[in-house]
Amino acid sequence: MDFPWFDIQHIIVALLVLLRVSTLIILLPVLGHQLIPMQVKIGLIVLLTLLIFPIVQNQVPTIPINPIVFATIAIQEMLIAGAIALFAQLIFASAQFAGQLMSFQMGMTVANVFDPITRSQQSVLSQLTITLAMLLWVVVGAHHMFIHTLIDSFSQFPINHVWSFSAFMELTDAAALMFILSLKIAAPIMLLLTFVYIALGLVSRAVPQIQVFFVSFPLTIGLGLLTLALGMPGIIYLMSDAFTTLSGQVPLFLRHLGS
Template identity: 30%
Template sequence: MADVLHLTDAQIGGWVAAFLLPLFRVAALLMTLPLFGADMVSARIRLYMALAITLAIVPVLPPMPQLNALDLHALLLCAEQIVIGALMGLAIQMLFQVFVIAGQVVAIQMGMAFASMVDPVNGVNVATVSQFFNMLVTLLFLSMNGHLVVFEVLVESFTTLPVDGGLLTGQFWELANRLSWVLGAAILLVLPAVTALLVVNVALGVMTRAAPQLNIFSVGMPVTIVLGMVILWLNMADILNQYQSLASEALQWLRELARAR
């Protein structure tokens, strides 16, 4: 007669913790990471991706603490993993929002703020210039394997930020300080275009003052839009270097957030 397999509560809790705790961190990252956490990606696909990534990285992770799956301490650890994954995803989300804000600023200056469309990533109406910048930075991020760097930092975070390492109070303050970096980087990104459009608007104002009979709305707006498109096209010549600088800074801050090498 075959022997009956006996499992203790400690063994079951260890197996659950070895897979469940990393799953919460991975799933939280995918929920907030740009492109993967977009509204156009269904929650079922994100769940399948989280399960696949967790199964792939569990064999190389450090040992997880022994716990009871229904204990209060286990629930607190699960909440902590969600916070860590969400913070890592928001760190990369700020990189994308730099370009979205930059596109919004340019659209306002060139008179195209009224031309908006639904952003499938965030599910809100944004200017078409912002949508163009968002698609551009998404393609650059994927083509330069930025998502692989994020997953590398994610795996390393289980060593630098262990599961039972305590809450991340300092990381919350770092995230709040980075909000000013987003606005400043967006302004610097489009500063040449905004300056050129300001000169165009000042020239149109001088023309209106010199010739009051000139209808500025019928002449100035088409001129501003056309010149704005030309200035935006010229500004795109250096967009790759600017993206590399901003992406390097964002990924470096992600490593500092996860205390990774």
Template identity: 30%
Template structure:
């Protein structure tokens, strides 16, 4: 008769519990797979499925009791690691949406907003369009599968143990945030530059003809020029997003490895 002791059951559960915490934390903030459009049950089921696939190959985990302060510490560390890796990729989409929102504000579409449950607030339509375009690029590159592959590799770079994510890993996440948001501003620069020239021209025109109704004339012009500039910049938009996604995947692994980029 086969019998199992409580220690055996605890060790078996720990083999799957610690990786599950890291996987679910990443899926909670990761783009596409962590979208609020996906039901919570589906995301949890996906996390469990990924854990069942990854866990047997990650090697031994920390041998601690599941009901102990040490276990809670390891659980918190795995959640922090998963969140940090997911945020590295989420920043790419946030920067792209920021670029769209900045461009939309310059075009005069600040009033054309709609409610989104993801951020519990209003979002500019141009920012939403840029976010959807980035999501399509993300899925077309199979980056969601690459992201899960990087997650699996992270267990080799940073195994499940009492060791926390190093300060270099957190520093890399902070530096990556600065780089990617600067790239987002650069994405919006063509539209901003074009509309700046238009606004300067409208300002000179208003000084030359004060009786001119600036709101009746200026808004259609800025909207049209903004749309044309956005259309002309789209062919250059996709390669930049692709490069940012690939760099985001490298940053995810670098965060787990605790190395500086």
């Protein structure tokens, strides 16, 4: 009986597959979350590695048994997985940035909470938008799409393949779309409260006896939360559409990377 696992080339390929799989799982927004038990992450990584390795073991050219060569290819595998996960992380960054914009416009920046994930102070609305993004991530099945993309990545960009750096334009475009998505989410509140601040400024000039500073806080927070509630269907649509477009954006990046 033949035991391919004892072939040094198969062991090297298995380790490289393990590196790409583990890096992607750890960096993905929901699957790599700190609240997910480490045992579950390890089990998923080992399961995917065992499923993918038989598919790619005979497709990888012979890799020289050299520590420097292996380290170079290993770094490349981790960078590829990190680039794939970055597409999803940018959407979550958009949700967080939009929450920060809305909090700043509503005057709620002082009502921050400690985020154990980033170990920094985050606004309440940022926590709300990130939680909403996590729920939509599961609802639209984005985690399934990324696992499918991970499996296809070994055929679209095999191990030890030459990079095409023109593909990184896809990452820059995704980063630009991050700011556009943030502005789309926060636009209703920002636009409404801008007019409210203009109106309050005119009132303070016309009637100086009114304490506009004390009137503005409950007014802007109330109108902001009301606008957020009314615009929630639009926010859900924008985030869901952003997650859905990843199914075409990430494979396009891999094709350009391996072209």
